Amino acid sequence: MRNTAGWMAAGMLGAGLGASGASAQVAPADARDDVVVTAARTNLPASALPLTVDVIDRETLSRQVTVSGSTVEAVSALLPAFSPTREKITGVGETLRGRSPLYAINGIPQTTPIRDGARDGYTIDPFFIDRIEVIYGSNALQGIGATGGVVNQVTVRPPQRDGWSGRTLLQGNTGDDLSGDALGGKIGALVNYRSGRFDATAGAAFERRGVFLDGRGRRIGYDGNQSEIQDTDTLSFFARAGVALSDSARVEVVASRFRLEGNNHYVPVEGSRALGIPATTRRGQTPGQPSTGLAQMVSASLTDGDWAGGVFTLQGFYNRTSDTFAGGVLATFQDAAIAPVGTLFEQSRNVSRKLGGKVSYERAVPGFEALTLTAGFDALVDRTAQTLVQTRRTWVPRTDFRSLAPFAQGNLKLLAGLVRLAGGVRYENVRLDVPDYTTLASAGSRRVTGGTPAFERALWNGGAVIEPMRGIRAYGSYAEGYTIADIGRVLRGVSQPNVRIDDFLDLTPVISNNREIGVEVNRGPLTASTAYYWSSSDAGQVLVRNDDGIFNVVRQPIDIAGLEINLDTLTPLPGLKLGVGYSHVTGRTDTDADGRLDADLDGANISPDRLNLNADFRAGRFSARVQGRYYLSRRFQGQPAANDFGGYRLFDAYVAYDAPIGRLMLSVQNLGNTDYVTYYSDTQGPTDNARFYTGRGRNATLSWQASF
Numbered sequence: 150m151r152n153t154a155g156w157m158a159a160g161m162l163g164a165g166l167g168a169s170g171a172s173a174q175v176a177p178a179d180a181r182d183d184v185v186v187t188a189a190r191t192n193l194p195a196s197a198l199p200l201t202v203d204v205i206d207r208e209t210l211s212r213q214v215t216v217s218g219s220t221v222e223a224v225s226a227l228l229p230a231f232s233p234t235r236e237k238i239t240g241v242g243e244t245l246r247g248r249s250p251l252y253a254i255n256g257i258p259q260t261t262p263i264r265d266g267a268r269d270g271y272t273i274d275p276f277f278i279d280r281i282e283v284i285y286g287s288n289a290l291q292g293i294g295a296t297g298g299v300v301n302q303v304t305v306r307p308p309q310r311d312g313w314s315g316r317t318l319l320q321g322n323t324g325d326d327l328s329g330d331a332l333g334g335k336i337g338a339l340v341n342y343r344s345g346r347f348d349a350t351a352g353a354a355f356e357r358r359g360v361f362l363d364g365r366g367r368r369i370g371y372d373g374n375q376s377e378i379q380d381t382d383t384l385s386f387f388a389r390a391g392v393a394l395s396d397s398a399r400v401e402v403v404a405s406r407f408r409l410e411g412n413n414h415y416v417p418v419e420g421s422r423a424l425g426i427p428a429t430t431r432r433g434q435t436p437g438q439p440s441t442g443l444a445q446m447v448s449a450s451l452t453d454g455d456w457a458g459g460v461f462t463l464q465g466f467y468n469r470t471s472d473t474f475a476g477g478v479l480a481t482f483q484d485a486a487i488a489p490v491g492t493l494f495e496q497s498r499n500v501s502r503k504l505g506g507k508v509s510y511e512r513a514v515p516g517f518e519a520l521t522l523t524a525g526f527d528a529l530v531d532r533t534a535q536t537l538v539q540t541r542r543t544w545v546p547r548t549d550f551r552s553l554a555p556f557a558q559g560n561l562k563l564l565a566g567l568v569r570l571a572g573g574v575r576y577e578n579v580r581l582d583v584p585d586y587t588t589l590a591s592a593g594s595r596r597v598t599g600g601t602p603a604f605e606r607a608l609w610n611g612g613a614v615i616e617p618m619r620g621i622r623a624y625g626s627y628a629e630g631y632t633i634a635d636i637g638r639v640l641r642g643v644s645q646p647n648v649r650i651d652d653f654l655d656l657t658p659v660i661s662n663n664r665e666i667g668v669e670v671n672r673g674p675l676t677a678s679t680a681y682y683w684s685s686s687d688a689g690q691v692l693v694r695n696d697d698g699i700f701n702v703v704r705q706p707i708d709i710a711g712l713e714i715n716l717d718t719l720t721p722l723p724g725l726k727l728g729v730g731y732s733h734v735t736g737r738t739d740t741d742a743d744g745r746l747d748a749d750l751d752g753a754n755i756s757p758d759r760l761n762l763n764a765d766f767r768a769g770r771f772s773a774r775v776q777g778r779y780y781l782s783r784r785f786q787g788q789p790a791a792n793d794f795g796g797y798r799l800f801d802a803y804v805a806y807d808a809p810i811g812r813l814m815l816s817v818q819n820l821g822n823t824d825y826v827t828y829y830s831d832t833q834g835p836t837d838n839a840r841f842y843t844g845r846g847r848n849a850t851l852s853w854q855a856s857f
């Protein structure tokens with residue numbers, strides 16, 4: 150359900166907005182008043198906070214994942230402000246409102262701030278996700294990384310009744326020609342147990358993916374650099390145990406393990422952009438180790454909803470990721486001292502370990518109940534290194550990131566709720582610890598002197614919500630978010646001599662300022678919202694692609710502005726709901742450091758304008774949905790003409806029947822079997838034939854789900 154309301158706490162904030170096509174159904178306005186978004190880190194209802202949020206419930210997520218195959222694809226398909234995905238495991242260039250989103254699980258950040266491996270959307274199986282909360286716009290709710298917003302995956306909740314319960318999933322999918330290479334499938338099971346104050350949940354899921362076929366039945370090209378989601382196996386585990394210490398207090402432990410590994414059955418075959426021939430694959434085995442992605446997480450939390458008259462929350466977590474990339478004979482990895490240039494096969498591995506803790510307390514002021522105050526403190530320590538697997542060279546040295554951040558937030562209710570004012574501050578104290586290191590030969594084998602650069606910054610937010618009558622809200626807000634330009638890309642790209650990290654300007658943080666105004670209407674059968682936003686960064690980060698497909702980071706000023714419109718309405722036909730969503734976004738940057746924004750952001754940094762259409766129907770045991778996505782053409786002023794985007798449209802559909810035992814569902818992705826070049830490939834690397842990728846053609850999935 151989408152809720153538009155007020156936001157304000159760059160560290161304790163809240164969020165809520167009206168409705169969008171992400172909702173499984175339209176709830177009445179009074180029900181939305183009680184919606185609490187956990188990623189907003191407040192127990193105030195969404196109606197009290199000025200921001201834009203989408204909440205994708207379990208049923209909607211389950212259906213969309215069946216159509217598209219992953220959480221990232223589901224979010225991208227449902228939300229117009231999210232860019233088209235690359236249809237690969239990497240999220241490089243995938244943006245929300247033109248900036249990178251922060252992925253989180255139960256509020257635990259999955260992004261690695263030092264060396265962004267861009268696989269943070271693939272760290273837990275969607276089978277274990279209860280809902281997804283998407284908070285739009287730059288903010289510091291969860292600390293570093295949310296310059297585009299937050300995508301928070303909330304894991305399955307404990308059972309509400311004593312005894313055993315659970316659910317299962319069986320599914321198979323195939324490309325349009327039913328070939329064996331394209332066959333895939335998934336099996337999952339989740340078991341719950343509750344006895345009095347104790348509850349526990351455990352589950353496992355296994356998925357095998359075949360090759361992907363495009364609209365003409367050709368195998369889609371394999372990314373030998375960033376790795377793939379096709380031709381992989383995924384094995385995932387999830388566990389949760391909790392005890393209610395009292396009627397208001399609960400302690401809980403959550404653990405998950407997600408491992409994705411390539412099957413190594415295919416090798417890339419270059420295409421030809423000049424001839425319009427896309428890259429493809431052939432049977433074969435890539436040298437080196439299979440590409441893998443491993444994510445492990447353990448968290449413990451204590452919550453008390455009635456501690457000294459307020460709400461107390463304490464959380465600690467450990468998170469470790471290890472990503473091995475496919476590699477290749479790439480120019481960046483060549484070193485004549487090891488092997489003749491042009492012959493050395495290499496692949497990299499990115500390993501990150503995070504330790505963190507969060508504590509907060511929220512309550513209304515005694516004697517002045519209209520004012521709710523929140524205070525808290527966050528701590529995060531991240532250690533990351535990127536090494537080359539075959540030659541054991543250091544690409545990014547082992548670097549430590551430490552963030553300490555107290556925050557405070559206030560929310561004031563005036564005129565019996567007609568007006569609400571909200572505001573707050575988060576104070577970030579960040580330090581890096583970079584050792585001495587030597588860059589690769591391709592960067593000049595430069596000896597770099599390490600250091601401990603640091604910064605301190607207060608991140609402010611403020612806003613107001615006006616509700617002139619029930620079901621109509623307007624808001625305006627300002628919020629600051631921050632991140633650090635991918636430190637690993639900066640460190641490994643140092644090519645000038647005698648660099649001292651403490652004096653290296655490119656390690657300064659990216660501070661993004663997000664301003665937003667919006668209106669929400671929830672009256673009768675109509676739920677509609679519109680929001681206009683604009684954000685800027687004096688020293689933003691722009692991804693610039695090398696010829697071999699590896700990106701470096703360039704610091705440039707950035708201005709982004711956009712408009713979002715969403716509308717859902719019930720129709721006179723019982724059970725039929727129609728929805729439309731539109732997103733327009735523009736981005737400009739200064740490419741020559743003359744103080745003037747002289748070029749558009751390209752396709753690696755900005756998404757196309759987009760129109761979403763959908764129709765949902767339910768009658769008794771039967772339900773169905775048809776959805777369309779229109780990605781509109783775009784020219785990038787100041788960029789190569791070859792990178793202009795031609796646009797394309799995609800349609801998906803599913804039908805479901807609630808059988809006496811379980812639910813049967815048939816879903817079809819790319820119903821019209823459209824043959825298209827993906828947005829990322831179409832707008833990047835105009836001379837790169839190896840990464841000239843078409844998108845996935847028609848793909849059908851048959852599923853059976855059952856609960857007990």
